[in-house]
Amino acid sequence: TLTAGVLAVQGDVSEHAAAIERAAAAHGEEAVVREFRHAGTVPDCDVLLLPGGESTTISRLVAREGIDEEIIAHVDAGKPVLATCAGLIVASTDANDDRVGTLDLVDVTVERNAFGRQKDSFQAPLDVTGLAEPFPAVFIRSPVIDTVGDGVEVLATWDGRPVAVRDGPVVGTAFHPELTADSRLHDLALFDGTPAERRDAAAADD
Numbered sequence: 001t002l003t004a005g006v007l008a009v010q011g012d013v014s015e016h017a018a019a020i021e022r023a024a025a026a027h028g029e030e031a032v033v034r035e036f037r038h039a040g041t042v043p044d045c046d047v048l049l050l051p052g053g054e055s056t057t058i059s060r061l062v063a064r065e066g067i068d069e070e071i072i073a074h075v076d077a078g079k080p081v082l083a084t085c086a087g088l089i090v091a092s093t094d095a096n097d098d099r100v101g102t103l104d105l106v107d108v109t110v111e112r113n114a115f116g117r118q119k120d121s122f123q124a125p126l127d128v129t130g131l132a133e134p135f136p137a138v139f140i141r142s143p144v145i146d147t148v149g150d151g152v153e154v155l156a157t158w159d160g161r162p163v164a165v166r167d168g169p170v171v172g173t174a175f176h177p178e179l180t181a182d183s184r185l186h187d188l189a190l191f192d193g194t195p196a197e198r199r200d201a202a203a204a205d206d
């Protein structure tokens with residue numbers, strides 16, 4: 001059983017919980033989802049999810065509750081995190097906004113609300129490293145990833161900009177992978193390797 005913590009300050013928490021359960025089921029694991037808004041839950045979690053919402057509100061609450069240190073320790077221990085949209089903003093090194101205290105989990109700088117300025121939200125089929133078919137990516141007042149550090153792998157770009165990145169155990173997306181029935185992004189981020197890679201590894205073990 002895998003214990004998945006979903007930061008439940010705001011945003012589409014239940015959709016993330018459902019996506020994690022589907023991703024786990026896809027390879028025969030059972031996920032127990034724990035929604036949290038106080039310190040004390042993160043240390044019990046195998047994987048963490050930082051949803052979208054409003055990054056100013058999320059970062060303030062995370063700091064006030066002392067959850068920030070727990071999340072940083074989780075990443076230091078090499079455990080997976082998926083940070084989406086506002087979650088990625090909070091996980092970044094710099095959000096170019098004094099109201100957002102960033103956690104420096106993903107070595108990228110971001111600009112809030114800069115993606116799809118004209119149209120606040122849009123959906124696009126996205127080629128993602130590790131996924132065989134394009135992923136239906138939903139962008140809602142998404143951040144632009146401005147700069148990417150040396151150790152960061154860009155998993156997907158849109159319009160010439162990185163929109164999905166991996167920095168060690170943390171995957172960050174500018175879009176919302178929980179808003180479609182497609183749980184491949186949760187699978188990619190929170191479980192080890194792609195489904196195909198796991199099948200290959202399992203076959204090699206036999």
Ligand code: GLN
Binds near residue numbers: 052084089112
């Ligand atoms: N605009 C939000 C922010 O800057 C992020 C949008 C989202 O998470 N959908 O915090």
